[in-house]
Amino acid sequence: MAKSDVKVLGAWPSPYVMRARIALNIKSVEYELLEETFAPKSQLLLQSNPVHKKIPVLIHGDKPVCESLIIVEYIDEVWASGPSILPSNPLDRATARFWAAYVDEKWFPSLRGIGAAQEDEARKAAIEQVAEGLSQMEEAFQKTSKGKDFFSGDKIGYLDIAFGCFLGWLRVTEKMNGVKFLDEAKIPGLVKWAEKFSADPAVKDVMPETDKLAEVAKIIMARLRAAGASK
Amino acid sequence: MAKSDVKVLGAWPSPYVMRARIALNIKSVEYELLEETFAPKSQLLLQSNPVHKKIPVLIHGDKPVCESLIIVEYIDEVWASGPSILPSNPLDRATARFWAAYVDEKWFPSLRGIGAAQEDEARKAAIEQVAEGLSQMEEAFQKTSKGKDFFSGDKIGYLDIAFGCFLGWLRVTEKMNGVKFLDEAKIPGLVKWAEKFSADPAVKDVMPETDKLAEVAKIIMARLRAAGASK
Known part of the structure; x- marks a missing residue:
């Protein structure tokens, strides 16, 4: 998948953003990190996560996925051929x-x-x-x-x-x-x-x-x- | 699976307990509901969920599974041949x-x-x-x-x-x-x-x-x- 197909809206100090990034690294998926600042929030963030308006958001193609642990499970399921993140049992x-x-x-x-x-x-x-x-x-x-x-x-x-x-x-x-x-x-x-x-x-x-x-x-x-x- | 192999520690008014019961019903799994009262909590509950001491707990064989949505996912994964609970995509x-x-x-x-x-x-x-x-x-x-x-x-x-x-x-x-x-x-x-x-x-x-x-x-x-x- 081309790098630009996977984006993470995030900020380097956020532990929740780290989760998405580590999961992508485990699966060897290249991604682009779009750094959010504290304020104002970007239009892309507001559009991608209108309910919580929070980072991280994973944008895969044009689909946003929100909430860090949900993102980690999503990454595990989509890139299923890479090393497993969730245990199998x-x-x-x-x-x-x-x-x-x-x-x-x-x-x-x-x-x-x-x-x-x-x-x-x-x-x-x-x-x-x-x-x-x-x-x-x-x-x-x-x-x-x-x-x-x-x-x-x-x-x-x-x-x-x-x-x-x-x-x-x-x-x-x-x-x-x-x-x-x-x-x-x-x-x-x-x-x-x-x-x-x-x-x-x-x-x-x-x-x-x-x-x-x-x-x-x-x-x-x-x-x-x-x-x-x-x- | 024999009825006694699956137990739910619960109480009928609890919405969280309902989740486990509905999931088991979807999968046509027979289970025994062990009704907890407000106080005192049963020894079985304290042993099965020592961290939160909360219902529901699903006891499958001798293994406890806690937290209602985690229980629902567990049921979906273990009784995978029944109707799916999580979407496939x-x-x-x-x-x-x-x-x-x-x-x-x-x-x-x-x-x-x-x-x-x-x-x-x-x-x-x-x-x-x-x-x-x-x-x-x-x-x-x-x-x-x-x-x-x-x-x-x-x-x-x-x-x-x-x-x-x-x-x-x-x-x-x-x-x-x-x-x-x-x-x-x-x-x-x-x-x-x-x-x-x-x-x-x-x-x-x-x-x-x-x-x-x-x-x-x-x-x-x-x-x-x-x-x-x-x-």
């Missing part, structure tokens, strides 16, 4: 989807909560939640990886992408708050996994540098705090 | 998943918001959001049904299940608040769809009676308000 698929939903609905909101916290107490509580979530994910990793490098075994798969896309933001949060989440004594499997994931050929060029991401984080966190203060 | 699948997520993340929270509202103004705003969401879904219906009875065409599919499971609660909300959401003048496609869906053989025995559901609703809404008041 229905129970393993259900497990991968379960933990991906956990990461999105429970764990990442806690991570955001650290940056958005206005008081030390709320920040401490959020830090604790993030650590608890990581213990939960360590347990899931031990069960599903079965001694291999990734959640899905030998190769990066759905849950690796869903969770791994937040590693940049986890590292930035560690740095900005003087905490250590990726602690080998507590979550040895995930620490090793995080290294392997970040170094993977499908990932390394889209995983943002921590320092560069920290600059973006400062802007976003200031906005989150301002939004909280005006409530 | 990747773009149609992505579209169905997109609207199912919209219903769960945006639309149903508005519907709950009507019952939970403590002030008239908040209730009015929630009622408006629900109506807007229905217009959005009417548009989606017109696009995806292509003149057929269901979102997925001739037969009930993934999005029909995801959205249709809330019809009982929509009717209860209409009744308790003296509003008419299922209005033929505004959303003719959905009104007809709602009738067809509710009368479908896979659905009719699990769709709760509005009056019976209204009794449950009164209890839940009182709790929601009490929870809101104690914040």
Whole structure:
């Protein structure tokens, strides 16, 4: 497929955009990244995702596909001859989807909560939640990886992408708050996994540098705090 | 498969539990419904879904599968020889998943918001959001049904299940608040769809009676308000 047939509306710091890009990389699909800025949103974005007006949007031919995990499943189904992203066994698929939903609905909101916290107490509580979530994910990793490098075994798969896309933001949060989440004594499997994931050929060029991401984080966190203060 | 090999931990008023039951009905899989009460939660539920401790849980053999839409996809994949629940085309699948997520993340929270509202103004705003969401879904219906009875065409599919499971609660909300959401003048496609869906053989025995559901609703809404008041 010609490069121009696949476009990703995105922005490099977005973990959700990373998901689409990693999935395309796994399938060796060339694509064009159209960088969105915070504001104003592009006409193409507004037209392609009129309901949520959010990135990422995958545009395949002239058809938009929205929502990062839906995009990942779409990529897996359309480019089915490439390496599989979802496990083949229905129970393993259900497990991968379960933990991906956990990461999105429970764990990442806690991570955001650290940056958005206005008081030390709320920040401490959020830090604790993030650590608890990581213990939960360590347990899931031990069960599903079965001694291999990734959640899905030998190769990066759905849950690796869903969770791994937040590693940049986890590292930035560690740095900005003087905490250590990726602690080998507590979550040895995930620490090793995080290294392997970040170094993977499908990932390394889209995983943002921590320092560069920290600059973006400062802007976003200031906005989150301002939004909280005006409530 | 023997009946006892498939169990659903659930409760009849839960829209999420309905999803699992409808999917099993579509596939003609016999199952045992183990009714959970509000409290205390059963040991089986706590063991089967230790992360969320929520219904529904599908227990297939000795393996638990959690989260209603994940259960629906699991059922579709395991009993693959029965009628398909997800569309076969990747773009149609992505579209169905997109609207199912919209219903769960945006639309149903508005519907709950009507019952939970403590002030008239908040209730009015929630009622408006629900109506807007229905217009959005009417548009989606017109696009995806292509003149057929269901979102997925001739037969009930993934999005029909995801959205249709809330019809009982929509009717209860209409009744308790003296509003008419299922209005033929505004959303003719959905009104007809709602009738067809509710009368479908896979659905009719699990769709709760509005009056019976209204009794449950009164209890839940009182709790929601009490929870809101104690914040």
